[in-house]
Amino acid sequence: MNCLSPSILSADYGKLAEEIERIDEAGAQYIHIDVMDGMFVPNITLGAPVVKSLRKYTDRILDVHLMIEEPDRYVEDFAKAGADIITVHAEACRHLDRTVAHIKELGTMAGVAINPATPIEVLRHVIDQVDMVLIMTVNPGYGGQKLIPYTLEKVTELRRILGERGIKLDIEVDGGITLDNVDQALIAGANIIVAGSAVFSGDAAANVEAFLTHM
Numbered sequence: 001m002n003c004l005s006p007s008i009l010s011a012d013y014g015k016l017a018e019e020i021e022r023i024d025e026a027g028a029q030y031i032h033i034d035v036m037d038g039m040f041v042p043n044i045t046l047g048a049p050v051v052k053s054l055r056k057y058t059d060r061i062l063d064v065h066l067m068i069e070e071p072d073r074y075v076e077d078f079a080k081a082g083a084d085i086i087t088v089h090a091e092a093c094r095h096l097d098r099t100v101a102h103i104k105e106l107g108t109m110a111g112v113a114i115n116p117a118t119p120i121e122v123l124r125h126v127i128d129q130v131d132m133v134l135i136m137t138v139n140p141g142y143g144g145q146k147l148i149p150y151t152l153e154k155v156t157e158l159r160r161i162l163g164e165r166g167i168k169l170d171i172e173v174d175g176g177i178t179l180d181n182v183d184q185a186l187i188a189g190a191n192i193i194v195a196g197s198a199v200f201s202g203d204a205a206a207n208v209e210a211f212l213t214h215m
């Protein structure tokens with residue numbers, strides 16, 4: 001199933017509850033929450049207490065994207081806060097297999113993300129353990145960047161490999177997705193679409209509805 005996961009990175013942080021209710025009512029199936037630690041990426045955003053507060057305002061899937069070093073230290077906090085999917089970066093984990101197992105033990109869906117320059121080969125031994133792979137279509141750290149075209153080739157290649165291995169898995173794309181390129185991402189084989197600035201610039205509800213017509 002194709003789903004939209006608006007990234008609240010580009011929402012008004014002073015009105016997060018209202019912003020989430022708006023995109024929930026407009027039909028977005030997921031809510032993408034970007035957690036940045038100022039180490040793995042240059043920015044700092046928010047932590048588990050904010051996720052816990054936001055959980056009260058929506059029953060949609062809380063899709064937590066951890067852009068933090070050694071995320072194993074925090075996955076339990078995010079699971080307890082109400083995250084439905086916790087995605088960690090392969091580049092940030094010293095023991096990726098252990099971290100994925102830890103997330104699953106907590107009863108939460110597990111995702112693994114890779115940066116644009118990270119080859120999909122790093123996923124080879126974990127793709128039958130995770131619920132989702134996140135292919136970054138920009139370098140992580142900021143909203144509002146332009147999609148890097150070669151990243152969609154990685155999506156196509158991963159979908160092909162999954163098909164050969166008979167593995168059903170969600171592929172999420174994140175970064176620079178707009179109404180003008182979302183079809184390319186879907187054709188490449190992505191089925192979870194993150195969009196931040198394209199949703200939260202202007203009328204967020206109308207933007208969600210416009211995306212959903214493509215899904």
Ligand SMILES: O=C(CO)[C@H](O)[C@H](O)COP(=O)(O)O
Nearest residue numbers: 140141143144175176196197
């Ligand atoms: O993970 C992210 C940045 O690291 C964000 O989810 C992503 O960039 C979404 O924002 P936009 O759609 O504006 O690119």
Ligand SMILES: [Fe+2]
Nearest residue numbers: 007034065174
């Ligand atoms: Fe993200």
